[in-house]
Amino acid sequence: AQKGVPGVYFRAGRDLVNGGKAAGERERARYNAVCYHQTCDEFKPGWDMTGAAQEGSVAYALGREIVGGATWPTWNASEPFLAERAKSDTERR
Numbered sequence: 001a002q003k004g005v006p007g008v009y010f011r012a013g014r015d016l017v018n019g020g021k022a023a024g025e026r027e028r029a030r031y032n033a034v035c036y037h038q039t040c041d042e043f044k045p046g047w048d049m050t051g052a053a054q055e056g057s058v059a060y061a062l063g064r065e066i067v068g069g070a071t072w073p074t075w076n077a078s079e080p081f082l083a084e085r086a087k088s089d090t091e092r093r
Contacts, residue, residue: 004085006073008062010055017050 014024035041066073072092075082 001086002081004075004083004088006075006080006085008059010059013051015046017054018048 014028015021016024016027075085
């Protein structure tokens with residue numbers, strides 16, 4: 001961001017596709033109480049990766065839209081990094 005490049009990141013949430021917020025919060029509490037930094041703190045093949053797959057689809061679609069678009073992402077006019085981004089305008093297609 002300090003060089004003016006807009007960014008996006010995805011991170012895990014608690015609102016599960018299957019079970020909603022209540023189930024997500026229960027699992028977080030259970031995991032932190034039982035497995036966090038313990039021997040069971042590892043990937044489990046039975047995990048429901050539906051949400052991760054959705055995030056991947058969103059990230060891919062966003063990337064495709066940027067690559068195929070006529071304009072590049074930019075900062076809102078009120079953002080302090082806008083001026084830094086403008087310095088490299090001629091280097092982008």
